[in-house]
Amino acid sequence: MPNSPLVPTVRRRRLGATLRKLRNDAGLTLDEAATAMGWQSPKMSKIENAVQAIRPNDLAALLDVYGVTDPEARGTLDRLCKDAGKRGWWQTYSGIVLPPYADYISLESDAEQICDWAPLLVPGLLQTAAYARETIAGITTRTPEEVAALAEVRMARQSVLTRPGSPLELWAILHEAALHQRFAARPATMREQLRRLLDVSDMPNVTVQIMPLASTPHPGLEGGFTLARFPRPVPDVVLLENLGRAAYVEGDNAAPFARAYERIRAAALSVEDSLVRIAELEEGLRK
Secondary structure (H helix, E strand, O other): OOOOOOOOOHHHHHHHHHHHHHHHHOOOOHHHHHHHHOOOHHHHHHHHOOOOOOOHHHHHHHHHHOOOOOHHHHHHHHHHHHHOOOOOHHHHHOOOOOHHHHHHHHHHHHOOEEEEEEOOOOOHHHOOHHHHHHHHHHHOOOOHHHHHHHHHHHHHHHHHHHOOOOOOEEEEEEEHHHHHOOOOOOOOHHHHHHHHHHHHOOOOOEEEEEEOOOOOOOHHHHOOEEEEEOOOOOOOEEEEEEOOEEEEEEHHHHHHHHHHHHHHHHHOOOHHHHHHHHHHHHHHOOO
16 A cells, blocks of 8 residues: 655644755755755755655754754754654644644744734633633634634643743734624623733733724734744744635745834833733723
């Protein structure tokens, strides 16, 4: 029986993209790099395009060819290589979590920093279980059982904020309009969500800013996005999402989003004023 074709995981794609960049930085063509490794060019191409896996020993030799000597960079790529085919906890929800969402959870679990611009909804890493259930049910056509399972997944994702040794650094900018959402079936949902935002802001690795209703024009007016940053030399990845569809922008193409995020951050309320505004909204819902 022939072997099943290798399904490119998001980790393998990131590794391939990083190796392509390192080859270009070293000034080598695909043929030259393949020759240095004693390979045929198609093998090198397949590795860079995530069609074929690379063994850790071959990765170490390839990094030697590219002149990568930094121990941290080599360690990062070695871990990415070894983890490329591993199953994540989210794969136990394979009937519920669609592939684009699974890809994002994988990115989130590997990232060292997430920069989120959220003009419509509170980011998943900051949601309460009730808010997650209400919003998932409102924007999808999933069954009640599927909604409950997806809310469980969203809560499980939040463990990256407290993972031992290297908790994810999260910087979330929320538009104030997202905090005026109302839930008829469970009116306390938004007040509890606002309380959650205040509580999680006490964590040293979490920063929350609010874009006021009366803000000046800024790049975020074109839509929300999530910028995931990884230990170098792995390049940044940007997630663009709309109505259940996801698109990824990677490598040098992610740079404009990083610049845009800085401008969005400058247009938002300061961190201190943002927390005051959240507290005001939370207090208003108690009346």
